[in-house]
Amino acid sequence: MVQRGTSEAKVLLSTVSSDSHSWNLVYFTMLLTEHGYGVDCLGTCVPDELLLRAARAQRPDVIVISTINGHGSLDGARLVRKLRADPRTADIPAVIGGKLGIDGADESGVRRLREAGFTAVYHEVPPSVLLDELPGIIESGRRGLAAAQLLDDGASEGAELVGVPR
């Protein structure tokens, strides 16, 4: 279990390509830093390619997408599909949170994001929930990663059975 506050975990913090809001990013940078995470914030309006590049280069323990402009469920789903399609980033846990749809709570948007490949979706949920769950998400990501590497060495069969947490 990764302990809160003592983690050396690296967080890649970003938002979706159409989202220009930055207070959430400023806040999460402070919050996660204060809780012992190493945070790299990519800023606002992050093109998908920039995030993918950063994820490949940095291999963060978790990608946190914070978005509040209402396009999160559209742009986020597209982004995470790209992330999952690339074998170099497919196993990195990724979470998304904020205001994800235009008309407030939107069940189908949340479902779409989960199905597209986010490990967890936080629709209008307080940040404390993310703080509580992040160590577990990172830990299971690391275990999934280790299992995948093990299988790569020997039997690649059944890799999908072990799976990467989604």
Add this chain to the structure above:
Amino acid sequence: MSGPDLHDYVRRAEAAGELVVQPRMGMASPRRMSAGLRAVAAALARTVGTITLDSYTRVGDQAGARAALAKGWDINGFPIVVHGVELTSRVAASVGGAIPVQVRHGSADPRAIFAHCAPAGLLASEGGPVSYCLPYGRTPLTESVAAWREASARFAQDCRAEGGRAHLETFGGCLMGQLCPPSLLVALSVLEALFFVQHGLRSVSLSLTQQNNEDQDIEALAALRTLAAELLPADVDWHVVLYAYMGMYPATEAGALRMLDAGARLAVLGGAQRLIVKTVAEAHRIPTVAENIQALERAARTAAAVPRRALPSGESEVLIEARALVEATLGLSTDIGTALISAFAAGLLDVPYCVHQDNQGRTQAGIDASGRLRWTRTGNLPLPRPRTRHRQVTAAELLTLLRFGRDHCDQTCDQTCDQIGDQTGVPPWRVAVVGSGPRGIAVLERVVARLAEAPACRPVELYLIDAVEVGAGRIWRTDQPGWFLMNTVAGEVTMFSGPADDGGARAGAGPTLAQWWQADDPHCPGPNGYAPRSVYGRYLRFVTGTLARCLPEGVTLHQLRATVIGLTGNGHTRTLRLADGTELVAEAVVLATGHPVTELADDQRPLAEFATGRTDLRYLRGDSASDIPLTELSPDWTVGILGLGLSYYDVITALTVGRGGEFTEVDGELRYRPCGREPRLVAGSRSGVPMLARGDNQKAPGFRYRPALFTHDRIGALRARGRLDFDRDVAPWLLAEVRLVYYGTELRARFGADAEELFRTEASTASGVPDIERLARRFGVGDLPPLRLDALARPFSGRCFAGRAEFDAALCALLRADIAEARRGNVAGPLKAALDTIRDTRAVLRRAIDFAGLTPASHRHDFLARFVPIASALSAGPPRLRVRQTLALIESGVLRLIGPDARFTVDRQANRFRVSSARVAGASVPLDAVVDARVPVPDVRRDPAPLTRALYTRGRWCSYVNRGAGERFDTGGVAVTPDSFHPINAAGNPDPAVFVLGIPTEHTRWFTQVGSGRPGPWGEFTQDADTIAAAVLAGVESRAELEVSRR
């Protein structure tokens, strides 16, 4: 055509002593955008219209905008580039030049946007090379400055070419929205104005945002005016625009209004000529048009009431700092763009909390106890009093700072409560709600929500009374069998007036039926499933229980199972008499008594009398199916079912599944396996066809259909001209809308969403009722079978059948075709999508009908007698499964449908009932029992319930009479006032302490049998409940109001 010059318009308003008010408003759909602009133009205020662009267009991602539109997803603004000049100019022209319209966007590179503005007649926009770069994206400042240079110069030229004058407003007075000390905002607003002027603009406005301290904000506005007057050339026209608070917005209605009021007041006191408003919805979602209009009108009213006084001037700390910042920047280069780039590189301009790579990020700001913004770190800013030593703020502190303004406004009510203190000794305000079905609970929910928002200054006692099951009501009682289903999918049902949030279920926020059901039951079929009525009853109990648990301090809720038999009293209180003899006194009484069991009608009485006193015959009268004593029907009987509507489905389900029979799926076909305890069933009605299925639901819970032709505006305008004739004035528009969806759905399937949009746009431009079928031929979908509502509802009209076999074959073929159509869905299937439109536009239809919108004859004959049966047969149908079950029952031989024009008669010779159809040869069957599967039509004159009888006979309730030139239609609905639903007594006076809601008022209003609210923006169900809640509590002074009145 371009509207009035924005600056001249503002100056004219100023000369007339009026503050110009303007919303933020942007919709993806041109139709909705036009409607929004028209509403702004029609608002009771001096307004400027706004077209806010979407996030995709803002970052230049036209493909993203196009893709989202093609998939039918809503996006957060108007995609001006994708829509193009021609469509945009039509939208711009929709206000007819009555008001200026400004394009608001947020783009660091506005070249493509501006290129589409002037040619479309839109000569005003806003932004700035710094203010739309640093806070809003990752474009390098050098690129943004270059793009803005080119865009501003071209915009100025383009507007001249259109014969007008370009206007640009700086966004520099806002930047990050909050936590930026005003001196930097003033400096940047002035610098951006100078930038615009340097690139050819001769009409500009300088913005500043409202912050947390009125004195400081007034100083800032004064500094802005002083510097603008000093630095802008004499031939440049300029004015000042104030943005209502741009930070984290108050979450409560009271708090949001307080903030807006403060903004309007600040605009006047600080000498701003224009105000961009915010709405009560701001903290929660993108506001609706109506919410924007309310905000505009409120701001205008508030501003008008502020006493004018001389504007302040002179040196202030803000002015001294701002002047230092501007001068240091201008000293770097004669080219303002270059100066700005250099100033940021050197940290002479440095925005606190801004994450952009070209911002040094060495400054920090805080808020002092009075709400003034203060620099806590000045970095390299050339300020007279540098500060460098303050520690870094923490995340928690940042949140407190960001929430400062919001919390200040939201909590003001609480504070005044504390100051007022003790409430003991004040008599309670008592509210009784009679009937605890959905209508009663909805009122209760809004009453509690309102009390939580604005705490009362005296104790409030609430009474919820029901004769059958408190918290659920008779129709939805929780002990009924699980085979009786609701007729609305679970995802479209909620009894909370707002969505669930992280604060736990409470009045104003809680789960929809689907959300609750899913959490409660692992077998729940999801939001598109139909819940058993007993499950909905349990949900209603959950809602009531939630309200009981979350009552604000000083509020109590008493739940009484009791039958109310009388209501008396005048003056300030009313007395309810209960069946057990006790009396209950209340200041306000809400009567939501629901479905009545009325006296039998003339055609029912002979059937009932024939069976009276006999054990071998039964006539079971119509009622809620779970209250019909179906167990009295013997398995060896032949039972007739009168009516083929929704109750019919309930009755046959109870007599088959309810007796132990089973439906099984065999090769995709449904088969019925009888259990032997079901009677033989023979059903019939006038049409001979059971109510057809609703299309499988494909609409999201928050879906709202936005009509293009049959609109609120149109019907409102028609009603304003006088009484309507349904067939002449209303039906053609409704039918056109239905056909629009019919062909539009097919167009979308064949040619894509753009084709449908174009089709709809074109249809809505016609001046009269458009000929949709002709338009459909032009668009290439004229090959669909024509859509005729009467033919669909009466498919066997005029047909005769040679015998039972021929009729059964025709009927089964029809049912199979209907099942196939229903499977295509209510969005993808043209037919069911079209018919769903009738359901989706009920609110518009109500607007035409309610409170004597129609002439008496048209109301009675065209509407109630002819249209309503057709409309309900086609649009109120059951889930597809029910039609499949009917088909399986016919095939199994358990059920027979007799044929069109069914007659249920008394056969005295055979001593039996008899059902027959003259249109099917040989169709005549003797019956042992008749079940009347028609829900009684509400009629206050024929309702024997003791309370109704007492109210009607004593003249407290009257039947609503639709009167017209020489004709009258006595409707049988309880007469109520249109605004607060007070019953009108025999003398014609409303009872201000009593409210009547729902089914008793049917015919005064139309389609009151709605049994739930919907998620998303409030519909009439919730709005009506809230209207009553507000009126019920009108006598309870809120603590905030009391505070004001004591000042």
